[in-house]
Amino acid sequence: MTTPLLGQMMDVPLNVSSLIAHAARYHGTTGIVSRRIEGDIHRYTYRECEQRSKQLAQALMRLGITAGERIGTLAWNGYRHLEAYFGVTGFGAVCHTINPRLFPEQIAFIVNDADDRYVLFDTTFAPLVAQLAPLCPNVRGWVALTDEAHLADCASIAAPVLCYETLVAAEDGAFDWPVLDERSASNLCYTSGTTGHPKGALYSHRSSVLHAFGASLPDAMGLSSRDSVLPVVPMFHVNAWGIPHAAPLSGAKLVLPGKDLDGKSLFELMEAERVTFSAGVPTVWMGLLNHVRQQGTRFHSLERTVIGGSACPPAMLRAFEDDYGVRVIHAWGMTEMSPLGTLASLNWEQSQRPREAQHALLQKQGRAMFGVDMKIVGPDGAELPWDGVAFGDLHVRGPWVIDRYFRHDESPLVNGWFPTGDVATIDPDGFLNITDRSKDVIKSGGEWISSIDIENIAVAHPAVAEAACIACAHPRWTERPLLVVVKRAGKTVTRDELLAFYEGKVAKWWIPDDVVFVDELPHTATGKLQKLKLREVFRNHVLPTALGGECGGLGGS
Structure with a gap:
């Protein structure tokens, strides 16, 4: 077997810390603006962000955290959370972002499954942490992302609570990011758990940096140093779609909206x-x-x-x-x-x-x-x-x-x-x-109906604010579509008017068999329609076509 001719290039590992190091060195004066939980606007630069991220890394190591151990976060989009993205991963620990919109029992399962050593949290989640602490015995301490003046907001937590600003201030930041194996773990995110327990996706430094490159491509997000970027998607939702990594890679200004x-x-x-x-x-x-x-x-x-x-x-x-x-x-x-x-x-x-x-x-x-x-x-x-x-x-x-x-x-x-x-x-x-x-696909008479297409047509009606399409049992066609609708404020529309709106837009047998109007639709913790809950609510709904008269399905008239 012929030995391959290897390239003669530097073997520099792809580490997440290189993203903030690049931004600090080459875009050091570019701003990071945060609306703080305390109510004011905080401003600093990428250079200051890297400095404080290094101080956080030092603080965590002083607390005994070693490479591979998980540090959880329960936080909104803000500069302290951004520091955790780099301060935790920069020395080899794993940043585990947790969705606070899940049920407390789900969050406790996630914290325990991840075996988080410490959890960093915004003070708005202090009541949630008070519920979680007794359910998470392996967490050594809970770190409030605030200063000493606001620690009183955490008085209800019957567990050790550390002050983030105090921990960071005790360190000097005179710290060089270590060179890590690029295949070592960097970030941990859990699925929303719509079926069964949430499951963890454990990203590597290599995958995270490559994803940041991909996200920044012109035909993707197309970020550049000329952009001012506001991620509304939360940093606890799949790393804000990679923006906290892609923005420093590009040198873009970051605007973090808080809660x-x-x-x-x-x-x-x-x-x-x-x-x-x-x-x-x-x-x-x-x-x-x-x-x-x-x-x-x-x-x-x-x-x-x-x-x-x-x-x-x-x-x-x-x-x-x-x-x-x-x-x-x-x-x-x-x-x-x-x-x-x-x-x-x-x-x-x-x-x-x-x-x-x-x-x-x-x-x-x-x-x-x-x-x-x-x-x-x-x-x-x-x-x-x-x-x-x-x-x-x-x-x-x-x-x-x-x-x-x-x-x-x-x-x-x-x-x-x-x-x-x-x-x-x-x-x-x-x-x-x-x-x-x-x-979620609706199987009617052996053929498939796209619930997404049905929903998109509904929300195009000027009187519809939001819509969900789910399957209802049918004696002849097995399943038929039911449309659940939230009306726009001050607007009116009837069932028959809405069904007539579908004429000529889809095959006739795709048109829903019934419409139900509700005040609001249930959503998952990541903002998606919670169709499982809707199916439970309407599992006994009887469609007009199931009673005779209209045929519905493939033979709909």
Whole structure:
């Protein structure tokens, strides 16, 4: 066997600490702006962020933390949380971001499963920590992300509480980031646990840095040092989609909104800090758009936004682009993918097509970014064609896709590919279109109906604020679609008017059999529609077509 000729390049490991070190050295005066839990605006620079991150690393080592041990965080988007991203991982420990919107029992399971040694928390979560502390006996201490003056907010916690600012102030920051094996663990994120217990995705330094490179590509988030970036997506939700890593890689200004994510608060912060780029889930953007509409104002600096977490309704995409001149980048990914997988961006040829054809592409989840490969497979596991018609189970692979879950010996991979649980099509342009989660697709008379398509049409109606489509049992067709709707404030629409709205937009047998109006829809801790709960609430709902009269299904009249 011939010995390969090796390249003669430096072997420099990809470490997460290199991101903040680069920003501090080459973008040292670029600002990081945070709306603090204490209520004021905090400002400092990347250079100061790295200095304090090093002080945090020293403090944790003084507390006895060693490489590989997990440090949990229960915190909003703020500068102290950002310091934890680098101070924890920089010396080899693992930063474990925890979603505080989960039920306390779920959070306790996650903390115990991760075996967190310390947990850093914002003082708004002090009541939650008071509940968690007795359930998490292996946590050595809870660190309040505040100063001594605000420690009184944590008086209810019957466990050791340390003050973050006191710990950091005791160190000098005279510390060099160690060179770590790039395959060693850096960050730990848990799935939202919609079925069974949440499972951990344990990222490596290598995967995290590669993901940051991928996220920064022009056809992805396209971050640059000229951007002012406001991640609305929480830092406890899959590392804020990689923005805390990609922003320092690019040298972009960071604007961290804290706990106030209502439309008014976000708009005011965006305008004050001249934000050019943002990212978040559709439910957040719904509140922002409503505020802008009600105030009769416009965005003066915002140029583009990534919308992901769940499918972006076409009506929202058009509102941002047509009414406010903000480019929407529709994205798809998942915790198991660090999370970015695809983003909708037009190439030169596609940008020359008629406007409606462009919109049709941008409403999809987009092309795979470099580093991610994808395919759709049928029930027999054979790959299906990229014709935009055939749909099947979506599988992915790549250097930032998990091989197995934390503390799980068995790998979920199928022939080296990760099965996402999504049902999708891929068109000849290579654009992914998620038609449903495999557990949400509606199987009517042996044919599949996309609940996402049904929902997107509903929210395009001017009287509909939000909609969810779920399957209801049917004696003839097995399942038929039920539409659950929240009306816009001050608007009216009837069941029959809404069903008539579908005429000519989908095949007749796709039209829902019934509509139910509710005051609000349940959401998961990451802002996605909680269809499992909806199915429980409406499991005994009787569809009109199940009583005779209308046929529904494939033979619908």
